[in-house]
Amino acid sequence: QVQLVESGGGVVQPGRSPRLSCVASGFSFSSYGMHWVRQAPGKGLEWVAVIWYDGSHEYYADSVKGRFTISRDNSKNTLSLQMNSLRAEDTAVYYCARDIHSGSLRYFDLWGRGTLVTVSS
Amino acid sequence: EIVLTQSPGTLSLSPGERATLSCRAGQSVSSTYLAWYQQKPGQAPRLIIYGASSRATGIPDRFSGSGSGTDFTLTINRLEPEDFAVYYCQQYGSSRWTFGQGTKVEIK
Numbered sequence: 001q002v003q004l005v006e007s008g009g010g011v012v013q014p015g016r017s018p019r020l021s022c023v024a025s026g027f028s029f030s031s032y033g034m035h036w037v038r039q040a041p042g043k044g045l046e047w048v049a050v051i052w053y054d055g056s057h058e059y060y061a062d063s064v065k066g067r068f069t070i071s072r073d074n075s076k077n078t079l080s081l082q083m084n085s086l087r088a089e090d091t092a093v094y095y096c097a098r099d100i101h102s103g104s105l106r107y108f109d110l111w112g113r114g115t116l117v118t119v120s121s
Numbered sequence: 122e123i124v125l126t127q128s129p130g131t132l133s134l135s136p137g138e139r140a141t142l143s144c145r146a147g148q149s150v151s152s153t154y155l156a157w158y159q160q161k162p163g164q165a166p167r168l169i170i171y172g173a174s175s176r177a178t179g180i181p182d183r184f185s186g187s188g189s190g191t192d193f194t195l196t197i198n199r200l201e202p203e204d205f206a207v208y209y210c211q212q213y214g215s216s217r218w219t220f221g222q223g224t225k226v227e228i229k
């Protein structure tokens with residue numbers, strides 16, 4: 001079954017450094033770029049970060065640049081997001097999503113169900 | 122960063138009616154980089170339209186996308202009960218992605 005399953009969320013104190021994971025199954029994980037997208041409670045979608053299929057490039061939203069690090073382990077079909085110096089405004093459901101880059105087309109065709117990170121003391 | 126502005130914020134319609142959702146970009150966007158997603162409460166987003174006008178796998182033909190440059194439209198003909206949801210447009214440019222703030226299509 002083609003799917004993405006996130007984990008690692010929970011209640012986290014400000015300033016702590018949780019790590020989120022996304023395990024892929026049912027497809028060739030190492031062939032796809034991968035994203036993290038977040039959604040604060042009751043708000044819209046915000047793109048967070050992307051990593052190329054081979055891990056050669058990473059790009060971040062300005063809101064997380066320098067605090068979050070995206071990485072992947074293609075041998076374990078796993079995408080990760082290391083979150084440092086968390087702030088209350090980082091509270092959100094974090095989704096991983098598969099990148100489609102086909103010719104000049106670019107979009108996200110597969111999403112996980114998300115994991116909720118709540119930053120609170 | 123290219124800002125996407127969706128309108129209206131909320132669309133109140135009855136089943137069977139047509140929904141017309143707008144997505145306006147702050148600067149020109151390649152149509153190949155414009156996508157639409159549907160999100161229902163408690164669920165992950167689902168790809169509806171990619172390349173501005175191509176339907177994703179399994180999406181019924183009552184959904185259609187159009188537009189170019191800075192103005193894009195998602196049209197849903199003959200709304201079905203399962204179509205009531207929030208819809209987001211998305212664009213890609215310069216290794217960054219942005220989403221519009223969403224349009225909620227609710228039952229009138």
